[in-house]
Each structure stands twice: as C-alpha cells, then as structure tokens.
Amino acid sequence: MEQVRCVLHNIKKPKMLGAPDTYNVAVTDSRCLFARLTNDMLKKAAAEASQKGKEEGKGFLSRWGDQIAATLKYGDRYLAVSPEDILKENRDNFAIDHRDIKSISFHEKRRAEEAGKIIRRIYGEVTFETTRGRTTYQVDGMPVDDIASMRKVLGDKVRG
Numbered sequence: 001m002e003q004v005r006c007v008l009h010n011i012k013k014p015k016m017l018g019a020p021d022t023y024n025v026a027v028t029d030s031r032c033l034f035a036r037l038t039n040d041m042l043k044k045a046a047a048e049a050s051q052k053g054k055e056e057g058k059g060f061l062s063r064w065g066d067q068i069a070a071t072l073k074y075g076d077r078y079l080a081v082s083p084e085d086i087l088k089e090n091r092d093n094f095a096i097d098h099r100d101i102k103s104i105s106f107h108e109k110r111r112a113e114e115a116g117k118i119i120r121r122i123y124g125e126v127t128f129e130t131t132r133g134r135t136t137y138q139v140d141g142m143p144v145d146d147i148a149s150m151r152k153v154l155g156d157k158v159r160g
C-alpha cells in the first residue's frame with residue numbers, strides 16, 4: 001500500500017505575474033505528489049493554531065508563533081493522508097512517478113546577511129529533472145532535513 005514517507009515543504013513556482021504558486025511535495029514509495037498550498041489553506045491553518053492557543057491559555061505572541069509554525073509546516077499533515085486524497089484535494093495537484101525522475105537537485109543561490117544581525121536568509125532552488133523536462137522551484141532556506149528524508153526514499157536521485 002502506497003504511503004507518504006516524507007514531505008518537501010513550501011517550494012515556490014514563479015509566475016510571470018502575481019505571487020508564485022507554493023507546493024508541498026509528499027514523497028511516497030513510488031511517486032512525488034505535488035500539493036498546491038492556497039491562501040485559504042494557510043488562513044485556515046493559522047486560525048486553527050490561534051484557536052488552539054487560546055484554548056490552551058497562550059498569550060498573543062505565543063499564538064502568533066504557533067500560527068507561523070502551522071503555515072511553515074502545513075505539509076506535515078500529508079504524512080497522515082492517503083496519496084489519492086492528496087491528489088483530490090486541489091485540481092492543481094499532480095504526481096510524478098519515481099521512474100520518470102532523473103534527478104532532484106538542490107542549489108544555494110545566495111545568502112542575505114546583515115552585519116551584526118543573527119538572522120541570515122538563504123535563498124535556493126530545487127530542480128526536478130524528469131523524462132518530460134526540467135522544472136525549477138524556489139526555496140527559502142536549504143531544507144536539509146527534507147533533503148535527508150528524500151534521500152532515504154529516492155536514493156542518489158536527490159542531490160545537493
């Protein structure tokens with residue numbers, strides 16, 4: 001039975017006009033399922049996290065942190081969802097069979113760092129090279145945990 005093994009979180013496909021489309025990639029034993037993340041889904045996740053925080057008696061800042069975490073890790077919910085339900089969730093969702101994947105390459109593009117500041121931003125990209133061509137997505141930060149998890153499922157097809 002096909003099961004989601006890991007998730008590549010929040011990759012973005014730039015568009016000519018407007019905000020990029022964001023996807024979470026649920027990796028199963030046989031496919032990579034691209035699940036589009038919509039603004040409505042993010043709003044619902046943030047509202048649920050806020051409500052749960054209120055019920056637990058958390059203050060504003062704590063609830064705000066929970067809301068951010070809920071949106072950044074939204075893809076984790078796919079670990080408990082059937083692959084077919086993931087594909088049915090949104091008409092923009094699609095799958096790529098592992099046999100069609102030649103490589104998945106991660107590259108760091110640039111770092112943004114201010115002198116004296118502790119926050120450093122890393123911008124990168126991930127490229128899926130398949131039998132149908134090559135598609136590149138943007139990533140904020142290098143998702144080292146996601147990359148390691150993907151390697152366990154896809155082996156040396158994952159690079160970076």
